[in-house]
Amino acid sequence: MQAAFSATDFADAATLPGVGTAPLNVARICECTWMCAPSPIELNIHANSTGYQVITVAFRQVIESLG
16 A cells, blocks of 8 residues: 555655645645645545545555465
């Protein structure tokens, strides 16, 4: 799961619309959760539809590698 979200990647950068440049791991969190969403949703760690898609692909890859 760490790789799917680039959790430890502070070296690479990505552009966030309306924000500018951010470390890749921060950008992934903003893209895949509601943590960067404007009010009234703001600061919600739960996955959004993009995040659930990333989680699904990560789990599918692990399951397929088992068998």
